[in-house]
Amino acid sequence: MERTLFHGSTAGKQLLRFPHPDQRFGPRRRHPCQNRCVKKLVFIPAWNEEKSIEAVIADAREHVPGADIMVVDDGSTDRTPELARRSGALVASLPFNQGVGAAHQTAYIFALRHDYEICGQLDGDGQHPASEVARLIAAVENGADLAVGSRFAEDANPGVPEYRSTFARRLGQRLFSLLVSTSTRQTFTDTTSGMRALNVRAMELFAERYSSEFAEVESLQQAVRAGLVVEEVPVHMLAREHGNSFITPLTSAFYIFKTLIVLLIGQLRPKQVGQ
Amino acid sequence: MSFLIAATEPVVRLTPQARILAAILAIAFMALILDLIRRDKLLERYSIVWFVLGIGMLAGAIFPGLLELLAKALGVRDVTIALFSVTLLVLLALSLNFSVIASRQSKQITRLAQQSAIDGVEEEAAAVRPGEPAQGEKKAPPEQVPR
Numbered sequence: 001m002e003r004t005l006f007h008g009s010t011a012g013k014q015l016l017r018f019p020h021p022d023q024r025f026g027p028r029r030r031h032p033c034q035n036r037c038v039k040k041l042v043f044i045p046a047w048n049e050e051k052s053i054e055a056v057i058a059d060a061r062e063h064v065p066g067a068d069i070m071v072v073d074d075g076s077t078d079r080t081p082e083l084a085r086r087s088g089a090l091v092a093s094l095p096f097n098q099g100v101g102a103a104h105q106t107a108y109i110f111a112l113r114h115d116y117e118i119c120g121q122l123d124g125d126g127q128h129p130a131s132e133v134a135r136l137i138a139a140v141e142n143g144a145d146l147a148v149g150s151r152f153a154e155d156a157n158p159g160v161p162e163y164r165s166t167f168a169r170r171l172g173q174r175l176f177s178l179l180v181s182t183s184t185r186q187t188f189t190d191t192t193s194g195m196r197a198l199n200v201r202a203m204e205l206f207a208e209r210y211s212s213e214f215a216e217v218e219s220l221q222q223a224v225r226a227g228l229v230v231e232e233v234p235v236h237m238l239a240r241e242h243g244n245s246f247i248t249p250l251t252s253a254f255y256i257f258k259t260l261i262v263l264l265i266g267q268l269r270p271k272q273v274g275q
Numbered sequence: 276m277s278f279l280i281a282a283t284e285p286v287v288r289l290t291p292q293a294r295i296l297a298a299i300l301a302i303a304f305m306a307l308i309l310d311l312i313r314r315d316k317l318l319e320r321y322s323i324v325w326f327v328l329g330i331g332m333l334a335g336a337i338f339p340g341l342l343e344l345l346a347k348a349l350g351v352r353d354v355t356i357a358l359f360s361v362t363l364l365v366l367l368a369l370s371l372n373f374s375v376i377a378s379r380q381s382k383q384i385t386r387l388a389q390q391s392a393i394d395g396v397e398e399e400a401a402a403v404r405p406g407e408p409a410q411g412e413k414k415a416p417p418e419q420v421p422r
Contacts, residue, residue, distance in 0.1 A: 070396065072392070073392075085399075090396050090399070090400060091395075091396065091399070092392040092393060092395060092396045093392055093395055094388045094389065094391075094392045095388050095391055095392070096388065098385055098388055102385045102388065102389060105385075105389060106388075106389040106392050106393065109389055109393060110393050110396065113393070212385065
């Protein structure tokens with residue numbers, strides 16, 4: 001028996017076929033991490049985040065007790081994978097940098113294969129407090145298929161200082177949210193948020209197809225179109241601890257243009273059926 | 276209807292020199308393709324289309340009537356224009372085809388990379404805690420949350 005990873009009817013045409021885990025290892029062998037917890041996986045996509053990765057792992061471990069923690073190392077050339085391993089996280093190392101989308105998808109495939117039921121994700125640069133991810137996971141436990149943390153939603157923890165951003169970035173954010181909200185007929189205020197939690201339904205959808213360059217923005221559209229319950233949860237995020245964003249006005253203008261095209265094409269794609 | 280008849284007869288034709296040159300180039304091109312296949316630099320799959328193109332070039336050089344027919348069909352007076360436009364279209368189609376192939380391969384490469392990453396985690400986890408296979412009973416597959 002061979003199955004593709006996914007159950008969708010169109011799946012598997014161009015995809016490599018993954019043998020079922022039962023087949024790959026002969027008699028079914030449980031993954032060791034399942035002995036600690038069978039339910040939740042928190043993963044951290046990281047590309048050269050050696051300065052912050054250990055703190056992020058510790059934070060995740062503290063605030064999402066009982067979850068397995070995995071770092072998806074997207075072809076880092078620094079010590080990210082070593083440090084993550086030393087902190088006791090599982091490390092999935094992509095052999096070369098593939099973009100954030102492929103990293104997310106790696107985690108979804110892994111999670112599906114090992115019967116995780118809920119997957120939480122936070123960035124490796126320390127911007128996402130794990131306590132907030134725990135709230136997203138709670139939202140998924142309460143029935144959402146995909147919960148997205150939003151920095152800009154109305155009632156983000158009052159009392160916590162506002163997330164600071166430059167005017168240009170805020171403008172870009174507003175434009176994205178306008179585009180996505182229009183195309184999905186659902187209000188999204190933070191479309192580029194990489195702080196999420198999702199269940200098996202959403203993981204299956206994204207394991208089948210997931211944009212590599214426009215992962216965050218396009219996946220919202222994709223999920224809503226497939227009939228998934230997508231919930232935006234107000235969260236509070238921190239300023240970057242290390243590293244810089246490479247966004248300049250010109251590249252962001254180009255990015256917005258590309259995103260517009262991607263969303264338009266997304267509207268024309270055949271709908272994936274959420275199971 | 277007279278405006279449609281403007282270009283019924285091709286008047287600008289290829290000169291004999293041009294035809295000889297084209298024939299030589301076509302033969303050299305096909306020889307190059309053969310050599311590339313022979314040295315394993317080109318998969319047969321991709322070579323066929325190039326070979327057909329070479330044969331087309333040769334045919335056009337040897338039988339000028341073919342090109343004139345083409346020009347007539349396209350409604351241009353100049354045979355070279357017909358040649359150029361057809362060549363451009365063919366190249367456009369080919370490069371689009373290669374973009375499609377490149378996209379497919381890039382998707383496959385991503386899948387391979389993901390597979391290798393996941394294999395790595397599984398191996399590592401098995402090495403860290405060996406001898407814990409199949410303990411307890413097999414967990415039922417996760418139930419999908421009904422909406």
